[in-house]
Amino acid sequence: MTKWFQGICCTFVGAGACAIALLQPHASSTAAEIAAATDASPATRELPRSASGNVNDQDIVKYINEQIRKGWQEAAINPSPPATDNEWCRRVYLDVIGRLPTVEELDAYLKSGGPDKRLKLVSMLTGEAITSNPKEQAAADKYLEEYARHWASKYSILFVGRPPAQRANRELVNRDGMQAYLRGSFLRNKPWDKIVEEIVSATGTTSPGSPEFNGATNFLVNKLAENASEATAKTAKYFLGIQVQCTQCHNHPFNDWKQDQFWGLNAFFRQTKSVQNRNGQNVEYVTLDNEDFAGEGSNPKEAEIYFELRNGELRVAYPTFVDGTKINSSGYVNEVDRRSELAKMIVKHENFGKAFANRMWGHFLGYGFTKPVDDMGPHNPVTHPELLDRLGQEFAARGHNVKDMIKWITLSEAYSLSSKSTPRNKKDDPSLGEKPLFSHFYIRQMQAEELYESLLAATKAAEGDPDEQAAKKSMWLQQFTVTFGNDEGDEATTFDGTIPQVLMLMNGDLTKTALTSNFMSQLTAGNLAMPDKISYLYQATLSRKPTSRELALAMASQGKNAQDVLQDVFWALLNSNEFIFNH
């Protein structure tokens, strides 16, 4: 199992700062506009062009499919057959809104028809469904809420990590604040460049409810120690796919990065000031602001910084972007706001769209076009370079619309294939270190958050006070976090397929609660025949019906009452590989 399967795992759901009222479906690509767009197979119909781009979604999906097929031809392999509708539906729910479909949702999808039924599902899950019926619209808006929460969680974990098992309230970062900002942004479908600009240039306070609250400040607030070296490294890595951390101290041994480039980039962060507002040892909030920077040479008109080469020689650096662009090196904020200048250059850099495309492809397909997804450059081969370039360009041309990217990838042929390999593509196995060719779907384990949300959905327990739900979820998730306590903020999860995870699923409170939930009592007492009740549980967890063998085995427990039989079935399902893997 590769390291790529680990990692992303999350904490709080949003803090309730944003409401459905903020809903503004993105104008360029509503479901209505491209309602006739393609299935995964090459389509023939002419489609309306999208409002803001020159190319329609169908053409982009077609291009993706061509490029991926080219890879198969070159390697002389054949793709696996398509996944079943059940499998595809399960997959897309997990990847787009972070939970399994309920039995009813699965059923609705299976009964839907037409060549565009997949597009319709993706549009619904990204919260783009528009109806004139207010009741149906309210139901559709729930998906937007789930969509925003899921992506806020994913990106919050990337940006500020999961909460440590202890003393989270002593940390500078406020994860509720980060999530609230991201959730609001995804709810409104704020373009990705806007999000990144706001994060990089943020000023304000970190905690919801604090004066001048701006949750976007949380990205930087815990990365400013050591002259903001982590802010420098993480900004380059996450938004441009460039890894510069080694060049803080020396020229990079494997790529073209030089030490002076690190410090040139670092200089953009040096006007940044953070002030902690504490109550005892707890951090109430942190204020992130800009202040005049005199520079290490005490000349604010030319505010310079110094760094040391390994041979001890001292060098000077001014704010210089990764492409060599210099800005006015004044340290006065009213003359130059260095972070705002940086933010503008980042979102215009050619890597910006590619970095996002690569991360999103990795999210949906299990592997990105580079490994890791945020280390791009001549030193690291790209599996499908032309495709990555094109996705980055189209994304920019579409105004960095996150939902477009989701649509293109989920409607691609690669995403639609079975996860069963065949003798004709068995060698396409990136877990063996091979370059991924996407000739079959690469299975991966659900994240802890996805498991949690899936169980809430399956047992219909998602209702209730959102803040209380969020606190419960956060408590539960903390058991899996192991932090390394170093200046890179590294952490690991024990929700990684090892014994602690299996023990939790076998004996933990979450499973106990699911087994004894109202949902289970109602199912037990309900009118369905026993085999249908068992079948319902299979569909709720595996998105398929039981085989006749499985049914016979479940029915064979002699002398048991119905409740015990159903609990045993549910327990077995929740502990199975088929359940925990996204396949």
Add this chain to the structure above:
Amino acid sequence: MSMNRRHFMSHLAASAALTAPVAASFTSALRANAKDMQKRKKACIMLFMNAGPPTIDIWDLKPGAPTGGPFKPIDTSASGVQISEHMPLMAKQMHHTAILRSMSTREADHNRGRYYMHTGYVPNPSVEHPSYGAVIAKECGNPEVDIPPFVSVGGASYGPGFLGMSYAPFVVDANGDVRNLNMNMEAPRLAQRLRLLGEIEGSFAGQARGEAPIEHKKVIDRTVALMTSDQMKAFKIDDEDAAVKERYGVAVPGAAAAGAGMMRRNTTFGRSCLIARRLVERGVPFVEVEMGGWDLHQNTHTTLKDTLLPVLDQGMSALIEDLSQRGMLEDTAVVWMGDFGRTPRINARAGRDHWARCWSTVVAGGGMKGGQAVGATNEDGTAVADGVDPIKSEDLMASVLKGLGISLETTYTSKNNRPMKIANSGKVIKELFA
């Protein structure tokens, strides 16, 4: 309420009419040959100092040099070997212990350093290398022991790489608590659940969807074994003598306040070291104990003196002394290391930054010769001394494995079918076996 193994097995046997794939793995313990039996007594305890300890202030002092810092060296039970004045208890155990003073590793990024020190390989995007724990678990593991052969106490350690999830670290917290261990379930009912599970599990694993579903099944089997095992008591230190607990720095309720020197504080590190010894006694071949807090970019010396070194000194010295007194040290290697060392130069915040060019690791027991310092750094600790062979991570790993009787000719096949020599073909440090 832990279920008795025999009781549970009888229920599985009673229902043998239905195939019970889980049962097979319990009963398939292989008969060990003599050589295997020998290896099974061997074990390794790794004390991992997370985030990079300043070894120049602990094991390789430079008094008087501009880089030296305020600490003074003291004599130890090993003739001619001096260590920090803040390690007085370890000073009495140095006749068992060897300092490797010419480590030189090149990786000064936490992630990369941690990976390299745990595996002997630098990170490579196309292959995940197995760590010490996974290799030793594979080579020295005893199938009759239910506790996983690779336990990590208080930290995450590093994974099994291409050796597969069966050799993944079993991560428990520093108190040895294993969450969710008790099922509170009647044996027949558990057996029924496992039959249902076995059907889904086996069928999905057989559908050519890659290794992961198959590995999942193995982990399920191990977990069931663990849930029904009496051996789990090894994680609970309650039945240890009060004197032993005190020696490790674990507070004993009701005991009189200890005199100066001995009982400094109730430390999780000391407790973890004691758990490690208990696990090794029970037949676990590899235990990693993590101690954190070493990323000392500022106030290095105050933090060392007031916080870190007293904790380290007490726990580490107790472990080595205890293993020695119980006659276990000869078969148990103790390895002390971190991600890398820290800069000789003291920065403007009285801190030391990342430094991999020359630093120290420490070993004791496990067939390796103690009472010595191997290699040396130059006067101010900025480079390995002239004429001294630098020691790499793979050299240390090769030496530890050799001490445990594991053949360095062992070759694994990585998932992409590349032959991978154990310990990355590292060279044995000859002074440890002189």
